[in-house]
Amino acid sequence: MKLRDFILRRLILAIPVVFGVMTMTWFLSYIIGNPVAMYINTNTPASAIPAIRRAHGFDEPLYVQYFLYLSGLFQGDWGISTSTSFRPVTEIILLKFPATIELSMIAMIFAIVLGIPLGILSATHKDQKIDHIMRIFALAGVSMPIFWFALMLKHVLYFQLAIAGLPHLPGGERYTLIRYLSFKYTTGFLLIDSLFFYGDFTLFVDALLHLAMPGFCLGYLTIAIITRMMRSSMLEVLREDYITLARSKGLTERVVIYRHALRNAMIPTVTVIGLAFGSLITGAVLTETIFNWPGLGKWAVRAIFSSDLAAINGFTLLVAFIFVTANLVVDLIYGVLDPRIRFG
Amino acid sequence: MSSESIQAMAEGSNDMEGRGTQFQILALIQLIVSMMGFMFGGTVVLGSLAVMMGGLEAGSWLFLTAWFVQSIIILILSYMLLRIGIALLNRDMWAFSAALYLNLLLVLVFLTIGGAGTIFATAAIVPVVVLFLPDVKKYWYPSFYEDTVPRIKELRHALYLIRKSPLVVAGIVILVCFVAIALLAPFITTYGPEQRIWADSNLPPGSPSSVEGMPDHIWGTDDSGGDIYSRLIWAAQVDLRISLSVVIVAVMIGTFIGAVAGYYGGKIDELVMRVTDVFFAFPGLILCMAIVMALGEKSLDTISIALMVVWWPTYARLVRGQVLAEREKLYVEAARSIGASDGRILLFHIIPNTIQPLIVQSTMDVGSVLLTAAGLAFIGFGPPAGAAEWGLMIAIAQLYFSMNQYAIFFPGMAILLTALASNLVGDGLRDILDPKLRRR
Amino acid sequence: MATEELVLKITGLKTNFYTYEGVVLALDGVELFLRRGDTMGLVGETGCGKSVTARSILRLVEPPGKIEEGEIIFFDSDDRSGKITPIDLLQLHPEEMLHVRGKRISIVFQDPATFPNPVFRIGTQIAESVLLHQDLSREVVEMKIGEMRNSLTGDLPEERRSQVVEKIRYYEQQLDEPPEPDDKDKKKAAQIVAEEMLKLVKMPSPSSVMMQYPHELSGGMRQRALIAMALVCNPEILICDEATTALDVTVQAQVLNLLNELKKEIGASIIIITHDMGVVAETCNWVSVMYAGTTVESCATVDLFANPVHPYTAGLLTAVPKLHDTRERFPQIRGTVPNLITPPSGCRFHPRCDYCTEICKKEKPELKEHRPGHWVACHNPLS
Ligand SMILES: Nc1ncnc2c1ncn2[C@@H]1O[C@H](COP(=O)(O)OP(=O)(O)OP(=O)(O)O)[C@@H](O)[C@H]1O
Ligand code: SF4
Numbered sequence A: 001m002k003l004r005d006f007i008l009r010r011l012i013l014a015i016p017v018v019f020g021v022m023t024m025t026w027f028l029s030y031i032i033g034n035p036v037a038m039y040i041n042t043n044t045p046a047s048a049i050p051a052i053r054r055a056h057g058f059d060e061p062l063y064v065q066y067f068l069y070l071s072g073l074f075q076g077d078w079g080i081s082t083s084t085s086f087r088p089v090t091e092i093i094l095l096k097f098p099a100t101i102e103l104s105m106i107a108m109i110f111a112i113v114l115g116i117p118l119g120i121l122s123a124t125h126k127d128q129k130i131d132h133i134m135r136i137f138a139l140a141g142v143s144m145p146i147f148w149f150a151l152m153l154k155h156v157l158y159f160q161l162a163i164a165g166l167p168h169l170p171g172g173e174r175y176t177l178i179r180y181l182s183f184k185y186t187t188g189f190l191l192i193d194s195l196f197f198y199g200d201f202t203l204f205v206d207a208l209l210h211l212a213m214p215g216f217c218l219g220y221l222t223i224a225i226i227t228r229m230m231r232s233s234m235l236e237v238l239r240e241d242y243i244t245l246a247r248s249k250g251l252t253e254r255v256v257i258y259r260h261a262l263r264n265a266m267i268p269t270v271t272v273i274g275l276a277f278g279s280l281i282t283g284a285v286l287t288e289t290i291f292n293w294p295g296l297g298k299w300a301v302r303a304i305f306s307s308d309l310a311a312i313n314g315f316t317l318l319v320a321f322i323f324v325t326a327n328l329v330v331d332l333i334y335g336v337l338d339p340r341i342r343f344g
Numbered sequence B: 001m002s003s004e005s006i007q008a009m010a011e012g013s014n015d016m017e018g019r020g021t022q023f024q025i026l027a028l029i030q031l032i033v034s035m036m037g038f039m040f041g042g043t044v045v046l047g048s049l050a051v052m053m054g055g056l057e058a059g060s061w062l063f064l065t066a067w068f069v070q071s072i073i074i075l076i077l078s079y080m081l082l083r084i085g086i087a088l089l090n091r092d093m094w095a096f097s098a099a100l101y102l103n104l105l106l107v108l109v110f111l112t113i114g115g116a117g118t119i120f121a122t123a124a125i126v127p128v129v130v131l132f133l134p135d136v137k138k139y140w141y142p143s144f145y146e147d148t149v150p151r152i153k154e155l156r157h158a159l160y161l162i163r164k165s166p167l168v169v170a171g172i173v174i175l176v177c178f179v180a181i182a183l184l185a186p187f188i189t190t191y192g193p194e195q196r197i198w199a200d201s202n203l204p205p206g207s208p209s210s211v212e213g214m215p216d217h218i219w220g221t222d223d224s225g226g227d228i229y230s231r232l233i234w235a236a237q238v239d240l241r242i243s244l245s246v247v248i249v250a251v252m253i254g255t256f257i258g259a260v261a262g263y264y265g266g267k268i269d270e271l272v273m274r275v276t277d278v279f280f281a282f283p284g285l286i287l288c289m290a291i292v293m294a295l296g297e298k299s300l301d302t303i304s305i306a307l308m309v310v311w312w313p314t315y316a317r318l319v320r321g322q323v324l325a326e327r328e329k330l331y332v333e334a335a336r337s338i339g340a341s342d343g344r345i346l347l348f349h350i351i352p353n354t355i356q357p358l359i360v361q362s363t364m365d366v367g368s369v370l371l372t373a374a375g376l377a378f379i380g381f382g383p384p385a386g387a388a389e390w391g392l393m394i395a396i397a398q399l400y401f402s403m404n405q406y407a408i409f410f411p412g413m414a415i416l417l418t419a420l421a422s423n424l425v426g427d428g429l430r431d432i433l434d435p436k437l438r439r440r
Numbered sequence C: 001m002a003t004e005e006l007v008l009k010i011t012g013l014k015t016n017f018y019t020y021e022g023v024v025l026a027l028d029g030v031e032l033f034l035r036r037g038d039t040m041g042l043v044g045e046t047g048c049g050k051s052v053t054a055r056s057i058l059r060l061v062e063p064p065g066k067i068e069e070g071e072i073i074f075f076d077s078d079d080r081s082g083k084i085t086p087i088d089l090l091q092l093h094p095e096e097m098l099h100v101r102g103k104r105i106s107i108v109f110q111d112p113a114t115f116p117n118p119v120f121r122i123g124t125q126i127a128e129s130v131l132l133h134q135d136l137s138r139e140v141v142e143m144k145i146g147e148m149r150n151s152l153t154g155d156l157p158e159e160r161r162s163q164v165v166e167k168i169r170y171y172e173q174q175l176d177e178p179p180e181p182d183d184k185d186k187k188k189a190a191q192i193v194a195e196e197m198l199k200l201v202k203m204p205s206p207s208s209v210m211m212q213y214p215h216e217l218s219g220g221m222r223q224r225a226l227i228a229m230a231l232v233c234n235p236e237i238l239i240c241d242e243a244t245t246a247l248d249v250t251v252q253a254q255v256l257n258l259l260n261e262l263k264k265e266i267g268a269s270i271i272i273i274t275h276d277m278g279v280v281a282e283t284c285n286w287v288s289v290m291y292a293g294t295t296v297e298s299c300a301t302v303d304l305f306a307n308p309v310h311p312y313t314a315g316l317l318t319a320v321p322k323l324h325d326t327r328e329r330f331p332q333i334r335g336t337v338p339n340l341i342t343p344p345s346g347c348r349f350h351p352r353c354d355y356c357t358e359i360c361k362k363e364k365p366e367l368k369e370h371r372p373g374h375w376v377a378c379h380n381p382l383s
């Protein structure tokens, strides 16, 4: 009941953001090029162009065009991607989305599993050697030029090992096994499809190996973000009075930290995990390019180089929606973690 | 206020009765500087509008658009300085310290513009020099000093803590080294930034040049025979300038917008917050690319503009939050009750108290901006091939990856080290400055 | 004083804080003794080290603070046999210290707003101590019997009823030597114990408070909850660090009365830290006065109010406003509280003392029995 109100209010707050993003993409499509291009392909005869202009309302005044653009978006008409054999943007997004999400999820899991304990370790050993090492490790993550890191990883774990004739990680793509060619995608997530719908463990391992390098590369940045946040919020929480109270009860330091402090310290950390989703997608643009990962990021870069307006807009909108959704989820998790804002 | 400063003020007012010409000169210089700012800012803003509208031929005029963002700030600062100049004529106490701060800010902004800016920056520093002439100084300095004593004390404590934390010291040392290397580039490089010896392509570190009389290639050469070591150092100039100027400009825009939003609240605040929401929802890298495309030219200048546009919301958010908290505090009420104007309250009472998180954030962002700029250059949105820029060097070396790893390794390390240093400093400073984390 | 009467004896306790400005010598030779069953007031100006003393007893001083030296002897009496073992808390292994904290000695802190953990229910927070320190096997069996008895009151077919009665008998046999209960039962039993405790501290509607979060309670209720947390394991010593200062006057009185009543019930010895002489007069039978990190006077409350011997205490008592007081200006102790980084030499009170002599500046006075039952640290005690 109250929870519904809470969600509703968050949704309402998200509306202006979504509209703002839509407006901005519309605006950008005007200053970058001519939006008519979204509906024209090489086979379109020049004589047909005026008809297309009319059909899509480009002869109307600007504000009418704006509303047409918005209503098009709502109806699922996101234009045609000229750089991807003129297929509708929505179709391509659906096709490539799982690859990117699979990569981001793996990176995220990496980051959460490693980042939170490292942050706690760092906080509980503040200003000791272990803290210094952890901080350098974490800060190197946010300071790492991800494209360079990816190249170096690829060089060492793929080229060098391959040249030496040793077992090595795959250098790119999502899979090598030829069996994938006849693979029928169900969810689009290779890990899930291969394991649950095919029950083929070699396929699963193959997909996992392909994920390892790009996943770690992308995850390292997020590990760093989470570790830092965890460290500073943990430090803050450890100074709180309720920690003294917990200690005065005779609880062991472990219980004090993992039961009493952790839950409070998680509250700000969850926020950055939500926000980190945004940086993951940005990171995916570069990582996918280097590892030749058939996902949205690589598609977006290509689209930008070929001035494929519909694709750029589509990618931008999608990322914005993901971001808004992630924030919403964060708010809900907040409610679970912190009783003070539950139903707030 | 101590008795000395009261005495000093009394002396100052005696001066007022008598000569006071030095104040008139100061005010005059101040007004001239402000006019200069107006002229510069106006020319650039109008010029770039004309370029954007297509009124002027692109090409030789394109430099105007490169300074568009800075010019807007310069216009705002010039307006404030105009007001200050007038106040200096009346010898208002507050105007002196205001002149000090704002002229320094103006100098900073001019410095981000590059060659032409240096000349203007020199001009803008004149009023500061005049402020510190003995005759003028004794009038305003004592009370200014009184006001800053608590901050100086705090600063000392912070410096003490900084000295005690090895990571921050390491970060500062690395940053200083990089800046020094960039400044000394003409003296410590062996080759020019775009000089190449085609016969020397893809050499490993330490190889002698095949051309008689040319220096050795300490860190090897790239695919087209450019000396990696020299190009790396020349590129330091480029990359550091981009990240510093983007951060400076973004901080100023963000602070201005955020402070206004936080202070006045209501509709403005609501609007600013929604706009920043939209910016945050955009993937930064993609937005930068789109802006670069919209500006129509792939160059370092356009990346800078794009980065400034993308970066200000962070600071606007930060400052707004701080201002909201400070606004309600007692000292603001007090300032308001003695009739200080909104602008003055913001500038002298509120913003100085929001400065610490701003310092932390901007230090760390020097690294982040560098990374994003290098990323943009890597994808191909930076300067044209051949320029000395770290991201671009990696992008090109990538094509010859299997035969020459040094051309990738060194520029990447340079980026990593610079960004790491800025993050070490920023993160350490947060520990030190954050009152919640601070050890009492 | 005969040692067998004591539960706590502190001698020469020194605690320092290593800060940027310098080393704060917060405690410099604190001497305290607490008799079994007494309620002792610990009074002194703000910043004189009362809280640091309390935290030092439990070894809860956090960096940059450090307990430098001294002895804190706790005379632990076994619940069953009543045998008394002296333990030096400062020599105790940190692991063993965990069994003292919350179980043998507990503390109630000053600020009910910040001390409960905001993300856990009150019930969970109280039950936590119970689970940690108590062997709940007997309680679990009792709980099971209680549940069965309850079910007997309802309608049951005859056959089932006899089964239940059988079971009750079976459990009753276990009561003397209860088996190790499983975790789930233990948790349930701990909740019951916690709720009993809430009833004992006179919490309104205890069963619903059990399920509430700290922010949903009023200040007084939160303070009661904190007291319940401290008392739930029947500690030997309860330390109340200004437990009532943050509350308004009526609630303050209620909480104090509650403490007095509970003391009889539980048989704990209590240390009440306060700067309110009124509270001391009403609740304590013994009082120790602290000044700038040292104990200056220690005696029975009546004795202190009637004949203060230390010049500082005397000043403190005249500074207390009385009802029907017609004085326009309250007398104050002249001078200011000393800086504890560079404290005055000799007697720390000497710059403010009217009776100061040469020796006071050089030599630190020791806490001595000035007359029977009245300890004072002063070279020239009054009267
Ligand atoms: N964390 C700390 N860092 C530095 N000094 C401290 C710290 N905590 C306490 N002190 C010092 O120890 C002295 C005693 O503090 P304490 O909190 O025990 O006073 P108190 O008697 O409890 O005062 P109040 O009545 O205000 O609670 C103070 O003078 C203070 O300067
Ligand atoms: S020892 Fe001396 S200075 Fe200290 S209280 Fe006694 S008389 Fe005063």
Ligand SMILES: [Mg+2]
Pocket (backbone or CB within 6 Å): C050, C051, C052, C241, C242
């Ligand atoms: Mg205290």
